[in-house]
Amino acid sequence: MTIRLRPVPRSGAAIEVDVCVNKRKTYTSCGERGGGTIAETLERGLAKRGLDITLRRRNCLGPCLNGPNLCIFPSVTWIAGAHLGDVPEILDLLEQLLNEQSAPDVAAAKPPSTSSPRTAPASSR
Numbered sequence: 001m002t003i004r005l006r007p008v009p010r011s012g013a014a015i016e017v018d019v020c021v022n023k024r025k026t027y028t029s030c031g032e033r034g035g036g037t038i039a040e041t042l043e044r045g046l047a048k049r050g051l052d053i054t055l056r057r058r059n060c061l062g063p064c065l066n067g068p069n070l071c072i073f074p075s076v077t078w079i080a081g082a083h084l085g086d087v088p089e090i091l092d093l094l095e096q097l098l099n100e101q102s103a104p105d106v107a108a109a110k111p112p113s114t115s116s117p118r119t120a121p122a123s124s125r
């Protein structure tokens with residue numbers, strides 16, 4: 001499996017994953033190499049982990065020779081040559097991306113106000 005990881009933009013856009021399940025006899029395709037089973041297993045894993053990520057089955061993402069292919073949005077992270085055994089790692093990646101996207105933006109956070117002096121609680125005086 002090859003992953004071309006890209007940073008998740010802080011756009012607030014939902015994370016979605018496209019899985020190619022295309023099955024055709026005339027040319028190599030992801031579905032012929034397990035894309036459908038990967039999609040089903042990923043779907044079950046997303047539900048089991050309670051991850052709010054939409055999975056879409058697609059009929060071709062373009063780079064057919066490298067399949068089974070997946071693409072994660074909005075970061076446009078490509079996963080090529082996936083195998084069924086890669087699903088736990090893909091789920092970990094999706095969970096990580098979801099956590100990173102929902103984490104507070106540290107750079108935009110305001111420092112705590114220093115205008116009012118801290119006082120000890122009444123019980124410790």
Ligand code: FES
Nearest residue numbers: 020030061062064
């Ligand atoms: S058949 Fe999967 S990318 Fe084309």
